[in-house]
Amino acid sequence: MRYEYRFPELPELKDTSIWVENRGKRLRTKVEGKCPLWLRVIRRWYFDMFSFTKPIVQSPDGNFYSLYLPPIPSPAHARMFSSTISSIYFKRPLPLAVTIGVTTDCQYLCAHCSAAGRSESASILSLDELKRVVRECLDLGVSNITFTGGEPLLRSDLEECVACVPSELATSQVFTNGLALTINRARSLKEAGLHGVQISLDSPSPEEHDRLRGMTGAFKAVKEGVKNALDAGLYVGVSTYATKRVALDHTLVKIVELCHEWGAHEVSVFDAISTGRLRDQEVELLDAPSRKVLLKDAKDMNRRYRGKLRVVTQTWTNSGHGLSKVIGCLAAHMQFHVTAQGDFAPCDFTPLSIGNVREKSVAEIWRLLLKHPAYCKRSMNCRMQDPDFRKKYIDTIPEGADLPYPIELLESEKRPQSNS
Ligand code: SF4
Numbered sequence: 001m002r003y004e005y006r007f008p009e010l011p012e013l014k015d016t017s018i019w020v021e022n023r024g025k026r027l028r029t030k031v032e033g034k035c036p037l038w039l040r041v042i043r044r045w046y047f048d049m050f051s052f053t054k055p056i057v058q059s060p061d062g063n064f065y066s067l068y069l070p071p072i073p074s075p076a077h078a079r080m081f082s083s084t085i086s087s088i089y090f091k092r093p094l095p096l097a098v099t100i101g102v103t104t105d106c107q108y109l110c111a112h113c114s115a116a117g118r119s120e121s122a123s124i125l126s127l128d129e130l131k132r133v134v135r136e137c138l139d140l141g142v143s144n145i146t147f148t149g150g151e152p153l154l155r156s157d158l159e160e161c162v163a164c165v166p167s168e169l170a171t172s173q174v175f176t177n178g179l180a181l182t183i184n185r186a187r188s189l190k191e192a193g194l195h196g197v198q199i200s201l202d203s204p205s206p207e208e209h210d211r212l213r214g215m216t217g218a219f220k221a222v223k224e225g226v227k228n229a230l231d232a233g234l235y236v237g238v239s240t241y242a243t244k245r246v247a248l249d250h251t252l253v254k255i256v257e258l259c260h261e262w263g264a265h266e267v268s269v270f271d272a273i274s275t276g277r278l279r280d281q282e283v284e285l286l287d288a289p290s291r292k293v294l295l296k297d298a299k300d301m302n303r304r305y306r307g308k309l310r311v312v313t314q315t316w317t318n319s320g321h322g323l324s325k326v327i328g329c330l331a332a333h334m335q336f337h338v339t340a341q342g343d344f345a346p347c348d349f350t351p352l353s354i355g356n357v358r359e360k361s362v363a364e365i366w367r368l369l370l371k372h373p374a375y376c377k378r379s380m381n382c383r384m385q386d387p388d389f390r391k392k393y394i395d396t397i398p399e400g401a402d403l404p405y406p407i408e409l410l411e412s413e414k415r416p417q418s419n420s
Contacts, residue, residue, distance in 0.1 A: 001021065001022055001060060001061065001062050001073055001074070002019060002020070002021040002073065003019070003020055003021075003062075003073035003074060003075065003077075003078055004017050004018075004019055004078075005017065005018040005019070005020055005073070005078040005081055005082065006078070006082065007082050007085055007086070008082070009082065009086045009090075010085065010086060010089055012036070012089075013034075013035075013036075013039070013085075015033040015034055016031070016032070016033040016034060016035050016039070017031070017032040017033055018030070018031055018032075018035075018043055018081075019031075019032065020047065020072065020073035020077075020078075021073065022055075022058065022062060022063045022072065022073060024058065025051075025054050025055055025058065025063070025307070026051045027047045027050055027051045027063070027072060027073075029043055029044075029047050031043070039085065042085070042088070046081070047072075050063070050065055050072060053065060053310075054306055054307045055072075055307070056265045056266065056307065056308065056309065056310055057235070057265065059071065061074060062074040062077065064235060064265070065310070066266060066310055066312060067171075067173050067195070067196045067198060067235055067237045067265070067266055067268075068097065068144055068312070069144065069171075070143055070144065070170065070171045070195075071171075074168075075168040075169070076143050076167065076168060076169055076170050076171055077143070079141065079143045079169060079170070080096050080143040080144070082141075083095075083096055083141040083143065084096065086141075092370070093332065093333050093334065093370065094140065094141045095137075095140060095141065095142050095334060095335055095336055095366060096141070096142065096143055096144060096334045096335065097142060097143070097144040097145070097146065097330075097334060097335040098137045098142050098144075098145055098146070098335060098336055098337070098338065099146040099147075099148050099175075099335070099337045099338075099347075099348045100130070100133060100134070100137075100145065100146070100147055100148065100161075100337075100338045101115065101148055101149055101150065101337070101338065101339045101340035101341075102124070102125070102130065102147050102148070102149060102150075102152045102155045102158060102161060102340055103124060103149045103150040103151065103152060103154050103155045103340050104124060104149065104150045104340050104341075105149070105150045105151060105154045106149060106150045106151040106154070106177070107151060107154070107177070107179050107180075107215070108151075108177060108179075108213045108214060108215060108218070109214055110202075110212060110213055110214070111212060112202070112212070112241065112272065112276070113276050114273070114275050114276035114348055114349050115148075115149065115150060115276055115339075115348075116276040121402065122341040122342075122402075123341070124340040124341055125338075125340060125341065125342050125357075125358075127157045127160055127161070129342065129357075129358070130161050130164075131160075131161070131164045132357075133338055133342075133357050133362060134161065134164050134165060135164070136357070136361055136362035136363065137338075137362055138165070138166075138169050138170060139362075139363070140362055140363050140366060142170060143169065143170045143171070144170055144171050144172075144173075145165050145170050145171070145172045145173075146172070146173050146174070146175060146198075147161055147162070147172065147173070147174045147175070148174075148175040148348065149175070149340070150340065151176060151177055151179070151180065152174050152175065152176060153174070153176050153179075153180040153181060153185060154180065158174070158189070159188050159189060159191075159192035160192070162174075162189060162192040162193055162194045163192045163193055165193065166193075167193055167195070171195040171196070172193065172194055172195050173194070173195055173196045173197060173198060173235075173237075174189065174194060174196075174197050174198070175197075175198045175200065175239065176197055176198070176199055176200070176225065177199070177200055177213070177218070177221070177222075178199040178200070178221045178222045178224070178225025178226070179218065179221040179225070181197065181199070181221075181224075181225035181228050181229060182228060183228040183231060183232065185228075186225075186228040186229045186231070186232035186234060187232045189232070189234070190232045190233050190234050194234060195234070195235060196229075196234050196235030196236060196237060196265075197225070197229045197234055197235075197236055197237070198237040198238070198239045198268060199222050199225045199226055199229070199236070199237070199238055199239070200222075200238075200239050200240065201219075201222050201238050201239070201240050201255060201259075202240060202241070203219075203251070203255075204251065204254035204255045204257075204258050205219075206219035206220070207219075209222070222238070223262060226238065226259075226262045226263065226264055227262070227263075230263050230264075235265050235266075236263070236264045236265055236266075237264060237265060237266035237267065237268055238255070238259045238262075238264050238266070238267050238268070239267075239268040239269075239270065240252075240255055240267065240268070240269055240270070241269065241270040241271065241272050242269050242270070242271060242272060242286060242290075242294055242313075242315075243272040243284040243285070243286070244284040244285065244286055244287060244290040245284050246272075247286060247290035247291070247293050247294040247297075248289075248290050248293055250293070250297055252267075252269060252294060252297045252298065252301065252311070253297050253300075253301065255267060256301040256305070256309070256311055259309065260305055260308065260309050264309060265309060265310070266309065266310045266311070266312065267301075267309065267310075267311045267312070268312050268313075268314075269294065269298065269311065269312070269313040269314065269315070270314045271285070271286050271314045271315060271318075271382065271385065272284070272285055272286065273285075273349045273382070273384050273385060274384070274390075275349045275350070275351060275384060276349075276351075285385065286315065291315045294313060294315055295313065295315060295316060298311045298312075298313045298316070314382070317330070318330070318380070318381055318382045328378055328379055328380035328381065329378070329379040329380070329381060329382055329383050330347060331346035331347040331350060331375065331379075331383060332346055332369050332370055332372075332375035332376075333378060335347060336366065336369065337350075338357055338362075339353075339404060341356075342356045342357045342358045343355075343356050343357075343404050344356065344357055344362070344365040344366075344369070345404045346369060346375060346383070347384075349384050350383070350384055350404070351394065351397065351403040351404045351405060352393060352394075352397075352404050352405055352406075352407045352410070353404040353405060353406045353407065354368050354369045354372065354407055355368060372407065374389065374392070374393055374407075393407070393410065396410055397410065
């Protein structure tokens with residue numbers, strides 16, 4: 001596969017093309033037209049990084065490196081790269097990814113659910129509304145769309161949501177607990193154009209996973225879900241989260257070994273964050289020593305399964321390690337979240353609403369987010385794990401309020417207090 005990457009947003013680069021080709025596992029690039037030095041440097045760094053990393057799968061549609069990235073090269077990835085270059089050039093972030101809630105329903109009542117506490121009173125987005133939201137996200141330049149919940153597979157029209165993501169513009173994935181991921185459902189999602197699924201796994205121990213999910217057979221459902229998704233031809237990731245204890249116990253090693261045995265392509269490790277049902281509980285959050293253990297395990301696993309399975313950790317990008325100097329907190333930088341009721345939140349874990357897509361366009365709310373004092377500057381660390389941010393914006397959310405809580409309201413409530 002060989003594809004021409006262009007930069008339509010940048011007048012200075014109107015005659016510039018970067019041709020990207022996957023020759024086996026390596027990526028080759030060739031510049032045509034005038035190309036400033038800064039772009040040559042970025043091109044080299046960016047594509048060499050992938051050549052060094054090695055793809056998990058090589059396919060005629062491009063090399064597959066991660067469920068969070070379109071295959072390289074591909075039209076969708078050309079959009080992602082072009083948005084990245086525009087963000088750097090204009091010093092104004094353009095989102096690359098969005099997570100969209102499609103339902104609040106779920107078969108489980110997990111202790112760590114990040115969606116818990118979300119408004120039950122507001123109606124969920126209709127299919128037509130969801131299609132409009134997807135279109136607006138694509139117009140804004142998003143090239144990776146994740147459908148989430150609740151449990152998205154409980155929505156019978158999920159295939160129609162997936163079908164409105166053209167593969168030449170973006171890749172789509174679904175975050176699921178796997179319980180309803182039968183072979184027929186996996187096939188119909190694949191036929192609708194789905195790129196991949198991320199199935200959540202809390203523990204490598206069947207008993208512990210079942211306990212955390214509150215249902216016997218939950219672990220078996222994950223294993224079967226992985227198999228069904230693979231049989232249907234989907235890319236498969238397994239997502240999990242790390243507390244301090246999980247990291248220090250090297251649980252990640254056992255999870256990755258299991259996922260490799262099942263044939264999964266990727267394991268994503270999110271930090272445990274005090275949000276959703278965990279918001280008011282004592283959570284053993286990762287600290288510097290446990291992050292170090294987690295990152296070492298991830299590195300070892302990536303070396304062991306290179307070219308077969310990838311381990312990606314949130315810690316690598318947002319906590320002063322690894323890519324944190326380039327990426328940092330994804331909110332207001334690379335991604336945002338739309339809840340099933342249309343609230344626009346900075347990310348899936350942040351219980352704050354910047355506006356509602358029923359009242360304003362996605363682009364309009366993205367611009368509001370970028371102007372907000374809490375989000376107008378890049379944060380290299382996770383805001384939801386930053387005590388100062390939490391003190392100001394999370395701890396002040398009124399008890400029992402529907403989430404995500406309007407950030408505007410939070411500020412107007414603060415004003416009279418400070419005047420008194
Ligand atoms: S606050 Fe930032 S780093 Fe933390 S979970 Fe949200 S996007 Fe990720």
